[in-house]
Amino acid sequence: MDLSLVTFAQILVAVLAIIGLMVANAVVMVYVERKAAGFIQRRPGPYEVGPWGTIQAICDSMKLLAKQIFVPANVDWVLFFLAPVLAFFPVLLLFLPIPFGPYLTGLAVPDGIVLILAFAGFGVLSNLFAGWASNNKYGLLGAARAVSQSVAYEIPLILALLAIIFQTGSLSLTEIVEAQGSYPWQWNILVQPLAFFIYLVSLVGETNRAPFDLPEAESELTAGFHTEYSGMGFALFFLSEYANMLLVSFVCATFFLGGYKGPFLDGIWWTFIKAYLIMFFIVWIRWTFPRVRFDQLLNINWKWLLPLGLINLWITAIIVKLLP
Amino acid sequence: MIRAIWDNLKGLYSLLVGMKITLIFLFSPQKTVHYPRKTVERENLITYRGPLELTRGKTDPAVTRCISCQMCVKACPGHCLTVVKNPEKSVKAPIEWKYDFTLCCLCGACVETCPTSALAFSHRIYLVARTREELIFDLLADLKARVEETPVLPGEEGASAEAAQG
């Protein structure tokens, strides 16, 4: 691929659109999450600011912007300020190869999933920096947990995706979508239910959401790696958390749920509907389950998901070889 | 091994049960009372015992039944009451009745010891104050104001009919 001016302009437009998407997603998801939590707990959730509390999230983000950035004593300044930025910006790149609709891709690279998986590693780096730099023991414990958790959960995640890649024979997300049909029985979820399950569990682990929110386990570590962040630093972590959720949901929709393909009319709406259903699932289980313990978290991964993923991959490989 | 797998499958099922419960609650009506728009129903409200008030006099509702005997002042554990006797010995009614709600623990010792039942709990559940001074009530003035507002009580029960209006 030659990086011509057109491609460059395309990337620029895509990045700007993705920033818009990320911010809009965070605002919407904060509202949806708080409303869903409210309804599950039989209370109204945000209610007073705007009609049905719709501009609550915007007001919250204004508040976060206006807040003083508090820096504790003896922090490592460079890393302390680098961490939220590092949490936020790599996620931008990750959206580039996602096929939102037919022909609607930020950067249609042939091996898009490799790009996503490679840059996803930056997330854990930011957690590590944040916890390490903020001169806080809770932060340090949170960072230690974040690293071992992210490293662990990336593996079954990749194994689950590899099964689909084996089956499709391509690393390009667009081709993976094109390989699936428009109707639910033509999607990969039916062909690879086990891979879907593994992916679903490890996406919760990878995005540090409850019940796997160990790095920020509030009843143990107050807020974990971002204990000392306030104002904009906290907002960036928040933004990147929701962006990460959106990203893994998009990847899930692309790989298992047929991406932009759907009944009646293919298009961008199907991607978003599917992604947001998965987002809702993540929100839903967050408000239902207690948190797992750290050793259990790793046990689930190393003792169950990893062998299952390997077996699944092995069977897929054999079947792909036998039935071309 | 088989057993562990079976246990985990059962565990996964238990997770689904929990998710079903929260899903049902997601679509069931809320329990919250939106305070400024809705308030708690009256029969629940009148059992609440808020700050003290003087009951209405038997003959003239605006004159308190209090005979300045200081029983309540002695009984109060928080020292929140001040009753000043009338300097004229012939008049029993007090000239000042101060009640410091910031010190009150709502124990009811004063209400129970009052020989003339001149004291009662109000039901002002939505009481709001911005300063401490606003919580020091002059109960004689309060009684006068209430009597002026509703000279005759609608119900049979004395003070409890004047449920919380703020």
Place this chain on the structure above:
Amino acid sequence: MTGFNFINPFGVSDEPGTYLGDFYTDNFEKKATAGNVILNLGPQHPSTHGVLRVLVELYGEYVLRAEPVLGYLHRMQEKMGEVKTPYQYLPNMGRVDYLNPIAWNWAFAGAVETLAGIEVPERAEYLRVIAAELNRVSSHLLWWGAFVMDLGGVTPILYAFEEREKLNDITQIVTGSRLTLNYFRFGGVGQDGDARFFKLIEEFIPYMRERLKMYTGLVTDNVIFRRRLEGVGPMDESLCLRYGATGPILRAAGVNYDTRLAIPYGVYDRLECPVPTGQPNDCFGRYMIRLLEIEASLTILERALASIPEGPTLVAKAPKPTYKLPAGEVYFAVEGARGQVGCHIVSDGGKTPYRVKLRAPGFSNLSLFAEAAQGTILADAIAILGSLDLVIPEVDR
């Protein structure tokens, strides 16, 4: 002009090593092994329920040593007992443990009645039992929600509050308040229940049983929840004996001891209260004991409602606010939601008691935490702390 400082480019941060620990941290650090992390859980920590502070020495995530530091909510209730007449001191009892005020009401009122020889009318005794059991349910419900929240499940506490709201409505009818209930008087209770009071209780009992089934589905059977608790923090009988732990902790340890039955007070001996035991002695056992106790309380409520007699609710010559205790000494204990609530009064016959000693069950229960938490993971230590059902105002008094 020195070179550019990469670590601190703006030169704002403090000198390293200027932070000095406070008295307790220094004390704790003296015994610590070099290289281990000393973590201050609390006094402002989401899972220390108020203002408990626990110093822990961590090796990785393993708790090597833990030491609770108390006193952040200390109000010198015992001194207040010495400067107020018993009548004036009684409202304080609701403030000692705001989640289970009725038990404390009963402990103090019972102590005074025992010392002064005041007889309590029959109907008042039944009303006391009803109030105490309602309050026990309410206390256990809040514990249930808070405990699940300690383990990371945020939703159940709000379901528990629905039930608590109903219970508050019921107790408000007779006590007038919703939190720091002051229901008991020496020689009876403050107010008789009206028809609505009994009707609401009768409606509440089947409703609560339905909800307990929902609790089972949502939390008790949840695999994450169970695996967080099973086998965590075992406390056997010997540990309870050495630390004087009572209540659900003791019953989970397999000891069938309940003050309501062992040293009966009120009319408990007539109601044949069921005492749930026979659970494992770990965190899950303590959790189950408390849920079963809610059910047992509902049964007691049913029996009390069925057999409550008519009659006065306050003894005819009830003590006045200036009532003087006769000289003597008394120890009276009742079974609160957290264990044995005791009240030791020494009176010299003066206006105010000579000495009031309050035996808080949470105080003894918390003292075993240091031993129980040794060698556990931090998350387990939090679970153990939650399973002790602490109310810090009661521990600190």
Place this chain on the structure above:
Amino acid sequence: MSDATRALSEGVKDLGALAVYRPDFGKQGLRLSAFLPGEALSRAAQFLREKGFTLLDVSTAEFQEGFLVTYHFDSFAEPCRLALRVLLEDKAKPTVPSVYPIFQGAEWHERESYDFFGVIFEGNPNLVPLLLPHDLPGPPPLRKKPDALASFAALGLFGEAEWISPGWPYAPAAAAPDAGEGAPQ
């Protein structure tokens, strides 16, 4: 008095009790109470520990005679609440051996008494303030002014004495004529 209580009372007597009281349970909530010399406390605690008793609390009070430290015990197997009392006559430096080695739960109760009364428990591993600030000025807060002090012997607070050792000067006014002077001067 039941057999079990009698056996306990004998046992406590053998351990070197100064006086054994027989309280009225309906009025005092105790089955048995005994005064012990400080050095016999650990032995008595060990004795009760072996009988399956647990320490409920340590309640201190200041009297004219000195600091009275009361240990309340109860047995879970066979409810029998009893009190062991140690009188600390040295008001300047009230010292009593700790029962921490036998009942670890005593650590906090003893620290509480140390906070409120300044009673020193020898052998407590961590005798630092528990509920009060460590730098609280002034005397311990529950100590009384000298004119407010009462005498437990004159008031006869603890009921009838069942047995009193000959040297024990604080017998209740009514009972035990053989115990020398009835009340202190």
